[in-house]
Amino acid sequence: MKIALVGYGKMGKIIDEIATKRGHEVVARLKETPTAENLNNPDVVIEFSLPEVAFDNIKACLENKIPVICGTTGWLEKKEEVEKMAADHGTAFLYGSNFSLGVNLFFALNEKLADLMKSVVEYSCQLEEIHHIHKKDAPSGTAISLAEGIFKHNPKFDAWKLEETRENQLGIFAIREDEVPGTHSVFYRSEVDEIEIKHTAFSRNGFALGAVFAAEWIKDKKGNFTMKDVLGL
Numbered sequence: 124m125k126i127a128l129v130g131y132g133k134m135g136k137i138i139d140e141i142a143t144k145r146g147h148e149v150v151a152r153l154k155e156t157p158t159a160e161n162l163n164n165p166d167v168v169i170e171f172s173l174p175e176v177a178f179d180n181i182k183a184c185l186e187n188k189i190p191v192i193c194g195t196t197g198w199l200e201k202k203e204e205v206e207k208m209a210a211d212h213g214t215a216f217l218y219g220s221n222f223s224l225g226v227n228l229f230f231a232l233n234e235k236l237a238d239l240m241k242s243v244v245e246y247s248c249q250l251e252e253i254h255h256i257h258k259k260d261a262p263s264g265t266a267i268s269l270a271e272g273i274f275k276h277n278p279k280f281d282a283w284k285l286e287e288t289r290e291n292q293l294g295i296f297a298i299r300e301d302e303v304p305g306t307h308s309v310f311y312r313s314e315v316d317e318i319e320i321k322h323t324a325f326s327r328n329g330f331a332l333g334a335v336f337a338a339e340w341i342k343d344k345k346g347n348f349t350m351k352d353v354l355g356l
């Protein structure tokens with residue numbers, strides 16, 4: 124399969140290595156807005172760039188009818204617009220706040236726990252995410268997905284707020300530390316105890332491998348998808 128990498132920083136470079144090892148041809152490595160010319164006719168684009176450029180990058184690819192796997196976080200207010208664009212252009216789009224298998228299992232566990240906790244009034248809930256000091260957005264896309272998973276099952280919570288936990292509001296605490304690849308925890312606290320579930324990434328390799336899996340899966344599909352579709356979860 125021919126893959127174009129839009130964004131060629133920490134993630135783009137690891138995806139390049141993994142995609143090549145899996146027998147794919149990387150036909151473009153871009154640090155600029157994609158065009159029909161510089162994309163070099165790929166089957167799929169994998170987009171890991173910056174929050175402020177992701178929308179324009181995705182738009183340019185979808186307008187050229189190229190399916191996009193997007194891992195860039197921090198631009199989600201425009202996700203609906205992108206999904207409409209993918210449908211209108213008869214191509215495919217998949218956003219994943221986190222492409223690792225472990226985090227996608229953790230998302231499922233988070234939803235099960237949220238469902239269990241829905242009728243237990245004694246517990247407040249808060250999330251913590253720890254990332255490297257270069258990260259541009261806060262809270263992380265993964266923390267937002269965890270919060271959305273909780274809202275889906277537990278009507279007690281319907282909003283999140285950075286650094287502040289209230290009765291009906293999830294606090295998301297964002298910590299920036301050294302070169303941490305990504306650690307996420309969900310806490311339920313009562314007067315007498317605490318429940319914690321936690322995922323720790325040891326490197327970026329799991330994110331990159333998941334993005335390549337998603338690219339292999341989406342080739343020749345049309346519509347809007349998530350990692351749940353890819354992993355059959």
Ligand SMILES: NC(=O)C1=CN([C@@H]2O[C@H](COP(=O)(O)OP(=O)(O)OC[C@H]3O[C@@H](n4cnc5c(N)ncnc54)[C@H](OP(=O)(O)O)[C@@H]3O)[C@@H](O)[C@H]2O)C=CC1
Pocket residue numbers: 129130131132133134135153154155156157171172173174176180193194195196197219220221222223327330
């Ligand atoms: N969903 C997931 O599983 C994961 C998501 N992420 C997210 O992916 C994104 C990228 O992460 P990471 O690789 O660590 O970040 P980096 O900052 O290392 O890489 C971003 C790259 O984008 C390039 N760039 C700048 N402008 C453009 C443009 N207009 N078009 C295309 N590329 C451009 C930058 O170029 P230059 O070097 O010249 O500035 C840089 O190479 C972040 O939003 C991060 O949160 C990260 C890991 C996992």
Ligand SMILES: O=C(O)C1=N[C@H](C(=O)O)C[C@H](O)C1
Pocket residue numbers: 196220221254258259262263264265266304305306330
């Ligand atoms: O910026 C990162 O590095 C990461 N970003 C993603 C996020 O915002 O959740 C995924 C992962 O945690 C690494």
